[in-house]
Amino acid sequence: MTEFALIEISFTLNGTPQTRSVAPFALLIDFLRDDLTLKGTKRSCDVQVCGACTVLVDSLPVSSCTSLAADIDGKSVITIEGLAQSGVLSPVQQAFVDHAAMQCGFCTPGMVLATTALLESHPHPTEQEIRHYLRGNICRCTGYIKILEAVKSLV
Ligand code: FES
Ligand code: FES
Numbered sequence: 001m002t003e004f005a006l007i008e009i010s011f012t013l014n015g016t017p018q019t020r021s022v023a024p025f026a027l028l029i030d031f032l033r034d035d036l037t038l039k040g041t042k043r044s045c046d047v048q049v050c051g052a053c054t055v056l057v058d059s060l061p062v063s064s065c066t067s068l069a070a071d072i073d074g075k076s077v078i079t080i081e082g083l084a085q086s087g088v089l090s091p092v093q094q095a096f097v098d099h100a101a102m103q104c105g106f107c108t109p110g111m112v113l114a115t116t117a118l119l120e121s122h123p124h125p126t127e128q129e130i131r132h133y134l135r136g137n138i139c140r141c142t143g144y145i146k147i148l149e150a151v152k153s154l155v
Contacts, residue, residue, distance in 0.1 A: 006022060007070045007073075009022055009069065009072060009073035009074075010074065011072045011074065011076070012075070013036070013077050013082070014077070014079060014081060022069040026068065026069040027064070027065060027066075027067065027068065027069065028055070028064035028065075028069045028071070029064035029065045029067075032077075038079050040081050040109045041053055041079055041080065041109060042109060048065060048066040049136075050107070050110075050138045051063070051111070051138060052138075053065040053110065054111075056077065056078040056113055057072060057076070058076055059117060059120055061110075061113060063136075078113065080113060083112065092112050095151070095154050096147070099149045099150035102141075102146075103142055104140070104141050106140075107137060107140070111139065111147060115134065118134070118151075119155075130148060130151050130152065134147070134151075
């Protein structure tokens, strides 16, 4: 059995400072889902194709299935669990609800977080820019139209 040293990392998770020890090869998705029991981050393709595992690292969307947990040291991480404040949905979450922009919901955390990042960096995107930005988030159910309507309602 190979021995390895755990790496201590300090980061902010959904606004709360944390210090944890992780294996050098631990994936961010496993760290979030298994160690921190944040199951809102979804696993699907495992190869950075579907966007279901998207989280925000320093406000940028990242595929947690292909990111190392050790790399969040010193950074701020937002998962879907961190968007609502005091039980109030974020504007993006509320827009998705209002426009019925989900069916099974499996893609929704990643879609909502990617949309959040888009609107933070670019508050008034065109429809083409929205489509382009969300191209890495795949939805099997909705046909994307409701999602597009939800995002456009926020612009
Ligand atoms: S599970 Fe990470 S991109 Fe699909
Ligand atoms: S709502 Fe089912 S995958 Fe998007």
